[in-house]
Amino acid sequence: MRNRPRPPRTGPLVSWTTIRAGAPRRRERPVEPSRFGPRDLLSESVAGILQRPARSALTALGTVLGVGTFVAVLGLTATTSSQIDSRFNALSATEVGVEDTGGERPEFVPDAFPADADRRVERLNGVRAAGVYWPVRLRPDERVGAVPPGTAGGDTGERTQVIAASPGVLAAAGPHLAQGRTFDAYHDRRGENVAVIGSGLAARLGISTLETAPAVFVGDRAFTVIGIVDDVRRKADLLLSVVVPRTTAERIWGGPQDGQRAKMLISTRLGAARQIAAEAALALDPAHPEYFRAVPPPDPRALRGDVTSDLDQLFLLLAAICLVIGAVGIANTTLVAVLERTGEIGLRRALGARGRHITAQFLTESGALGALGGLVGTGLGAVTVVAMAVVHDWTPVIHPLTVVVAPLVGLATGVLAGLYPAWRASRVEPAEALRR
Numbered sequence: 001m002r003n004r005p006r007p008p009r010t011g012p013l014v015s016w017t018t019i020r021a022g023a024p025r026r027r028e029r030p031v032e033p034s035r036f037g038p039r040d041l042l043s044e045s046v047a048g049i050l051q052r053p054a055r056s057a058l059t060a061l062g063t064v065l066g067v068g069t070f071v072a073v074l075g076l077t078a079t080t081s082s083q084i085d086s087r088f089n090a091l092s093a094t095e096v097g098v099e100d101t102g103g104e105r106p107e108f109v110p111d112a113f114p115a116d117a118d119r120r121v122e123r124l125n126g127v128r129a130a131g132v133y134w135p136v137r138l139r140p141d142e143r144v145g146a147v148p149p150g151t152a153g154g155d156t157g158e159r160t161q162v163i164a165a166s167p168g169v170l171a172a173a174g175p176h177l178a179q180g181r182t183f184d185a186y187h188d189r190r191g192e193n194v195a196v197i198g199s200g201l202a203a204r205l206g207i208s209t210l211e212t213a214p215a216v217f218v219g220d221r222a223f224t225v226i227g228i229v230d231d232v233r234r235k236a237d238l239l240l241s242v243v244v245p246r247t248t249a250e251r252i253w254g255g256p257q258d259g260q261r262a263k264m265l266i267s268t269r270l271g272a273a274r275q276i277a278a279e280a281a282l283a284l285d286p287a288h289p290e291y292f293r294a295v296p297p298p299d300p301r302a303l304r305g306d307v308t309s310d311l312d313q314l315f316l317l318l319a320a321i322c323l324v325i326g327a328v329g330i331a332n333t334t335l336v337a338v339l340e341r342t343g344e345i346g347l348r349r350a351l352g353a354r355g356r357h358i359t360a361q362f363l364t365e366s367g368a369l370g371a372l373g374g375l376v377g378t379g380l381g382a383v384t385v386v387a388m389a390v391v392h393d394w395t396p397v398i399h400p401l402t403v404v405v406a407p408l409v410g411l412a413t414g415v416l417a418g419l420y421p422a423w424r425a426s427r428v429e430p431a432e433a434l435r436r
Contacts, residue, residue: 016048063226064377066319070322071382071384072380072384074399078398095267098121098266098280098294099292113284118130121283128269129266131264137253144218145184146207153194161237165243166246173265179210182227189247192248193248194225195224197216198229199230276319277295327413336398367415372413374411378406
């Protein structure tokens, strides 16, 4: 008896049936689908990465730069915020202003501040320096210049301000002198025609040295320049003004006029500002403390928070841009790898690999490169923060959460960057790939 021929195989689930005379039909087991376990996935991904180490290193470099910038930016932001905190504490929290309220008082007391106001306030515990000042109201024909009126050249115009100040004002402002010195109690007591000017104003007036005893003219009155200031810690408008002794200004122009009340600048030790603000009015005039209003230093937390928030937003935007650049680099390199490995992908598909297996392999490769770049970038970013802090004599500040999250950010960046290339790889047709 002849055996009938076997029917052709039409799919993996179609069984072979042997038909014999009088023999029953028997259905064989279906063909098992291909498997791609975690161990196979890891080994294939590592092999794919190590197959072209130079290209893999360049691919991970994008994530290294992105994550490194991310960590460095956040670390430098935290470090500079700490420095901003200390600057606010050192400046804003050690400055007190006292204003003349202009309240009702006898006509023979035009200025509420006594002549010895500096000494009265400086006796308070915690005061470093204190002084009274006010802007001088010049006549329309009085201008500041390097030569007398009517002489060509040297006129700076009406914008230059003349400030009458007691010696304590310059001490409280914390000036940094480029040349010369500030006037003292001797000049103030004798009403000397001396002046201290800023370096910008000195340059406009053509004053480059004090060895020739240069003078600055306010109208037709000459004031010998005894000091040039190039920086101050407080009251920056002094750099653009001509500062003359208080008694000299009273002798020439009189005291503060209507709308130009005198003020006092007080420099205190750290932690004493609010106490000094509460005591200053009584120290100036125990009989009439209502003549004065002390302005304690503002709480710097709100302003400090705004500055820190702005820095955080700016630097986070820069870090995000770097991460996007790194992600684009990974995506581009992974896509090129897919095109180069089309034959390999087609062969694996022909041997039974499914589309999801190819997708998982390429996602694992890109994720591994992203995680590796994240680890290296985290280390480089931390080293950058510490190096910058050491150079500027700062205290480095890096939040632990940043160090923990940064490698995960690199991993997520690598996975997201590999989504499209992995999808492209899974869509490769085996027959088309093998023909290349």
